[in-house]
Amino acid sequence: MVSERLSTGISELDQVLFGGFPTNTLNIIMGAPGTGKTILAEQITFANSSPQSPALYLTTLSEPLEKFISHGQTYAFFDPSKVAESVFYEDLGLIVRERGIAALPDIVTEMLIARRPRLIVIDSFKALMELIEESPEQRTVLFDLASVLGAYQCTSFIVGEYTEEMMADLPEFAVADAILSLLKHATGVREHRFLKIEKLRGSQSLPGMHAFAIRDSGIEVFPRLLTPQTSPDYDLDVERVSTGIKGLDDMVAKGFWRGSTTLVAGPNGSGKTVIGLHFIREGILRNEPGVYVGFQENPVQLARIITNFGWDSAAMFRDENFEHMYRSPVEMQLDNVATELMRRVRGGKIKRVVIDALGDLRKSSSDEQRFSEFMYALTQWFAVQNVTCLMTFGLHYGVQGQDVSDEEISNLSDNIVLLRFQQGPEVKRAVRIIKTRGSTHDHREQIIDISNKGMRITPR
Amino acid sequence: MADPVTRNPLLEEEQGRALILVVERNPVVQRLERFFLEQAGYSVEFASDGIAALAHARELNPRIVVTEVLVPLLDGLSLCRALKSDPETRSIVVLVFSHLHAKDRATEAGADAFLLKPFEEQHLIETVAKLLQLTIKETGA
Numbered sequence: 311m312v313s314e315r316l317s318t319g320i321s322e323l324d325q326v327l328f329g330g331f332p333t334n335t336l337n338i339i340m341g342a343p344g345t346g347k348t349i350l351a352e353q354i355t356f357a358n359s360s361p362q363s364p365a366l367y368l369t370t371l372s373e374p375l376e377k378f379i380s381h382g383q384t385y386a387f388f389d390p391s392k393v394a395e396s397v398f399y400e401d402l403g404l405i406v407r408e409r410g411i412a413a414l415p416d417i418v419t420e421m422l423i424a425r426r427p428r429l430i431v432i433d434s435f436k437a438l439m440e441l442i443e444e445s446p447e448q449r450t451v452l453f454d455l456a457s458v459l460g461a462y463q464c465t466s467f468i469v470g471e472y473t474e475e476m477m478a479d480l481p482e483f484a485v486a487d488a489i490l491s492l493l494k495h496a497t498g499v500r501e502h503r504f505l506k507i508e509k510l511r512g513s514q515s516l517p518g519m520h521a522f523a524i525r526d527s528g529i530e531v532f533p534r535l536l537t538p539q540t541s542p543d544y545d546l547d548v549e550r551v552s553t554g555i556k557g558l559d560d561m562v563a564k565g566f567w568r569g570s571t572t573l574v575a576g577p578n579g580s581g582k583t584v585i586g587l588h589f590i591r592e593g594i595l596r597n598e599p600g601v602y603v604g605f606q607e608n609p610v611q612l613a614r615i616i617t618n619f620g621w622d623s624a625a626m627f628r629d630e631n632f633e634h635m636y637r638s639p640v641e642m643q644l645d646n647v648a649t650e651l652m653r654r655v656r657g658g659k660i661k662r663v664v665i666d667a668l669g670d671l672r673k674s675s676s677d678e679q680r681f682s683e684f685m686y687a688l689t690q691w692f693a694v695q696n697v698t699c700l701m702t703f704g705l706h707y708g709v710q711g712q713d714v715s716d717e718e719i720s721n722l723s724d725n726i727v728l729l730r731f732q733q734g735p736e737v738k739r740a741v742r743i744i745k746t747r748g749s750t751h752d753h754r755e756q757i758i759d760i761s762n763k764g765m766r767i768t769p770r
Numbered sequence: 771m772a773d774p775v776t777r778n779p780l781l782e783e784e785q786g787r788a789l790i791l792v793v794e795r796n797p798v799v800q801r802l803e804r805f806f807l808e809q810a811g812y813s814v815e816f817a818s819d820g821i822a823a824l825a826h827a828r829e830l831n832p833r834i835v836v837t838e839v840l841v842p843l844l845d846g847l848s849l850c851r852a853l854k855s856d857p858e859t860r861s862i863v864v865l866v867f868s869h870l871h872a873k874d875r876a877t878e879a880g881a882d883a884f885l886l887k888p889f890e891e892q893h894l895i896e897t898v899a900k901l902l903q904l905t906i907k908e909t910g911a
Contacts, residue, residue, distance in 0.1 A: 374796070375796075375840060376796075376869045376887065376888075379840065379869040380888075390871040391872075391875060393870050393872070394840065401795060404795065405842075424843075
């Protein structure tokens, strides 16, 4: 039987928890200092409080109550008008210091009677327990407290600076129904935040580490992308999608299959972005809305390129069939980009996606294997959504090289278009189709011409 | 709460030191507030929760009640409403002094002024002095 769920107020975290935390349970939010435990606990508290369903937030000995209020108010989810109306803060640490730790279950009972909360947070519970760390009372107090919270109909969260090693030893982990841990991980100068569901009694959750960010609005979660359960519908293989470049379409039997992923690889200046722009523009003309995900050209720079081809960039940016999703590669995060992109695609109208360039996205990942799995899941998801995707990929060679040697990257795509510079007295750009999945293609290399009218491929 | 045997707030009020009732849970903050308010020439009494504050206000009739919103049993805004709705305590000036951005709610509750923490003694003393001046003008005291 599926238990009733308490939404966290963060839809993507609810997705990770398969709907939220089961109600009337005791849950732990754990992590090192500065990982965002209190922000998450407060966000859940404010999302779930109303005069009919009040919340009790008990601060202890980790930080003074005033700090919780002052810091909490810097986030958009913190509604000061709810405080003392439906969110009740109490300094439990102060009362416990006066009455002793053994009185903790009584103190909490009195508060439950006074406030009748449906949600209760104890932050930090670990700091409270440390008061009696060496004492045999700890287990009794915890047992009594768990009994009180279990007997009363409310969903409880205990917050603490626990480490993974403590999970096996501390009694609170034995009684907890769900355990959510927050982690910080640094790669170079970048810092990545992840959350993980360590335990969710009686329920499934989305496995693995899920990236999250702390914004002015609060915590934003980017669930780890998994391969979709549903397979792409191969009946889709009846429709071709034009790239907007006639010569290129002709090389792959009038365009790529709808729902397929195409990798356009080549060195700098070989025309990868130009093909991407043609592909998106063709979508606009055919009423097939598209998202152009770019990590190098900001909107001004992209508009300049578009204008250079004699296309009306202002009209293109205004067109409802065109979305430009620009992310600076400096602070970009893989999951963040995917979540935003998927949110746009889920809107239902997007038919085409260009990712320019895959290398930037790859650099933003802290783990190569994770990147490959992620991209596989993303392209599979596009296929299920009937979205045709074109990804560019920069190759680090000059005029000599001609293959995509990166197996991980090439395996991600149904089709591979290779661009290169041809040797000779005059450097020429050339295109060759290396691979098309489930289709025939022209094996010959063709010459590309890029002018102020865009790209042209002249068959020979 | 100060020892009632050694201190007589009513007597201090008679001696020209305006009595201020401060509602504050945290003893550390209480100490700070006592120091600065007494140094400014006021007599100070404390209550650690809203219910005790209401009783003290009725008993001591202070000139000003300075209250945090986040106090146990009866929050500062409810205390303010209770004071302002009781004819016996209606004339007591209420200053809501809180970490919580609650200026509008304090005004709605009938508070005479609102100050946002953190504690800045000069600002608090000036506000208390201004409020006392107002009460003197209004009552002719």
